[in-house]
Amino acid sequence: MDSRLGPAPPRAHWPPPRAHEQARGYYPPFTVLEKFLQTLMDGLAVGSLYALIALGYTMVYGILKFINFAHSDIFVLGAWISYATALFAGYNDLDPAAAGIQAAPFPVWVLYGLGGATFVALVVAGIPKLQGRPLSESARALLLGVTWAWACAGMALAARVLQGAGWSIVGGGAILICSMLTCGLVGFTLERVAYKPLRNAPRLNVLITAIGISLLLQNLGQLEWMFGTRPQGMPSLLPDAVLAEIGGSRPSPDADWTVQPVRIRLLDVIAAGTAIVLMLALDRLVFHTKIGRAMRAVSFSERNAALMGIPVDRVISFTFVLGSMLAAAAGFLYAQKYTKLGQTADTVWVLLGLKAFVAAVVGGIGNIRGAMLGGILIGLLEFFGVAYLIPQLRDVYVFGVLILVLLVRPGGILGSTAVEKV
């Protein structure tokens, strides 16, 4: 933990305090400006995570015209894989704040270790024989899988070394990449195994399959040798410090507790920065690169895209990988901010995933800029509703605005005007 910037603040908890805490003011600062700033920061922080998840929903919808209900479980997986990888990298004994965290039985090391060993074996024994011959589809998939495992294992170990050397932000970044790669591979596999065979099946069949996959992922995660059914505390992987305080601490009006100031935390800045960088990168990729142009072409018409010589199946796989990686990043960042990880089928996760889906619909499903806008909007709406209206109705605001948007602009905010889709 980098302590040059001041002591680490207390860690936030999800869900935020409910009624009894609301009664004495959930948002501790009392001045108008303080309350507004705090709400804005929270809304933007959570909104940018909604946006990251919404992108995956919207990209898959743009191309395959179905709602991938398993997408929110990829987000959950992203959080849990970050957790498991952090334990694998030894963060729990390096970080005093996380001391005493019970190691999850999830054997990441088996996964990464075996993968790495296979990759080395394959390189040593296999590659020379294959020289000059094109790889078969399954050989390529195998190579991809073990390359992934090897990369992750290396990255996790690097994370430990970096953390030990005081480079915690680089180490955290390595674990973020591990989680993104792992979820990307899971997304790739799901598409190949579950969705691709249904490419020409009725939409309803695909939808039911997606719900089935979602339940499967949730329940697999609950297995004792996976992540288990107990919540776990996430070790902190990123540096944190208070960058600025607005308003000092002071006694509350009834003087029985202390009003906390608005804190601008380094962690929040890093999280928001990461989310923004990822979104800008995706936007560039989709609108300014060859593969992005191919994605947009496939989303408009698979058949016409194929006539351009675009390998449609590969573009679809790529889209799933991309969406899953963004969801994983959201999971990682979420777990850094709200450090208590609920088990994979926890309703908190379900609600978060649903809200990200709402964000995609509100922004205009199929439209990537719409998803980003929708995410931020939903986040702000939720937090401003809680702060300024009735706090208990936090979910009602989100779903209320969904109904409103669907009534006024059925295509979503950017859906009907901007025909650009992915």
Add this chain to the structure above:
Amino acid sequence: MLEVESLAVSYGAIKALHGIGLRVGRGEIVTLIGSNGAGKSTTLRAISGLVRPAAGSKIVYDGTSIASRPPHEIVRMGLVQSPEGRGVFPNMTVEENLELGAYVRSDRDGIDADREKALSLFPRLKERFRQSAGTLSGGEQQMLAMARALMARPRLLLLDEPSLGLAPQIVQVIFRIIREINAGGTTILLVEQNAHMALKVAHRAYVLEVGRIVMEGPAAELAASDQVKNAYMGRHA
């Protein structure tokens, strides 16, 4: 260059092609004419790998069988189709559509040169270069579809009803350009309902009727035959 033998295609229970055969020689313009629903587009789709032909169908291009290849590999081999209804990407600009046409290539200089060539062939597109394709007129969209197909440097170009729904003057322009493309060394398989125009530009022709080839021969001969005149050229002759 292209040899098709006993090509059969079904859509579920509907048999669209009952084992047809046709041949396109290097440098030729061959036309496939027939009325609506005869199976012309299905033929082109099967050649491009978009629909799976029944077992026993033979499609040989440049000596290799392509009957079970995925469409993108077929494009890579230089067999490119401009589909029925143009298939331009309306939410992308003319420029982006042309770039997509060159998707299989990576020789930047060659692509740029070919784009200039395509734009000089279709000057109208030059004026609309940064406009989104959805705002183009039908004729301009057809030009874009053909220009885009040329961007892949096809050796065999499949054109599906390029004259469909266009005003007569535009049709004249399109057919003049088809000749020019052919004169530049590209072999063409042209599918048309406008038999009159198609038989004028083509060297040889096939007549398709409900999934079967019923006539074939030099285009001039077919154009002169009473059967073709009565069945397909009534409105145009």
